[in-house]
Structures are given as C-alpha cells and as structure tokens.
Amino acid sequence: MGRLIDDIQHMKMDVEHVKNDVEHxxxxxxxxxxxxxxxxxxxxxxxxxxxxxxxxxxxxxxxNHE
Structure with missing residues (x-):
C-alpha cells in the first residue's frame, strides 16, 4: 500500500480529470x-x-495536514 500523500495526490488528479471531463x-x-x-x-x-x-x-x- 502506498503512502497516504501519494494516495491523496492520485485522488487530486482523478478529481481534476473528472472536472475536465464535465467541462468538456x-x-x-x-x-x-x-x-x-x-x-x-x-x-x-x-x-x-x-x-x-x-x-x-x-x-x-x-x-496540507498530511
């Protein structure tokens, strides 16, 4: 299992991808x-x-609290 900070960064990227798809x-x-x-x-x-x-x-x- 990855570090929490890595998981959080992946979550941020996933959220950004979904947001970009919605905008598209x-x-x-x-x-x-x-x-x-x-x-x-x-x-x-x-x-x-x-x-x-x-x-x-x-x-x-x-x-930011990690």
Missing part, C-alpha cells in the same frame, strides 16, 4: 441549442462540477 461535456452541450434535455443535462453537469470542486478542496485540505 458542458462545452459539447452548448452546441445543442435549446434542446430541453440538453438543458437538464447541463444543469446536472454544473452541479457535478460544483461537487468536484468541493471534493478537490477537501482533498487539498487533507493533503
């Missing part, structure tokens, strides 16, 4: 116009993006 999907959906389903998906993705930012902050906080 949001950009793709912007091209769909006024489709109601696209708007619903964009809302969920924005919520997910906010949760990922919170998670990244928590992981960074733990990392």
């Amino acid at each position: 999907m949001l950009r793709d959906l912007e091209n769909m116009g006024d489709c109601p389903n696209a708007e619903d998906i964009k809302t969920h993705l924005r919520d997910m993006e906010n949760h990922m930012e919170d998670l990244y902050s928590h992981v960074s906080h733990v990392e």
Whole structure:
C-alpha cells in the first residue's frame, strides 16, 4: 500500500480529470441549442462540477495536514 500523500495526490488528479471531463461535456452541450434535455443535462453537469470542486478542496485540505 502506498503512502497516504501519494494516495491523496492520485485522488487530486482523478478529481481534476473528472472536472475536465464535465467541462468538456458542458462545452459539447452548448452546441445543442435549446434542446430541453440538453438543458437538464447541463444543469446536472454544473452541479457535478460544483461537487468536484468541493471534493478537490477537501482533498487539498487533507493533503496540507498530511
């Protein structure tokens, strides 16, 4: 098993990758116009993006106390 700091750094990278994927999907959906389903998906993705930012902050906080 790796050191805790290594695991935390991997978690931060994973969170960043997911956040980048969400941003990419949001950009793709912007091209769909006024489709109601696209708007619903964009809302969920924005919520997910906010949760990922919170998670990244928590992981960074733990990392700083390691």
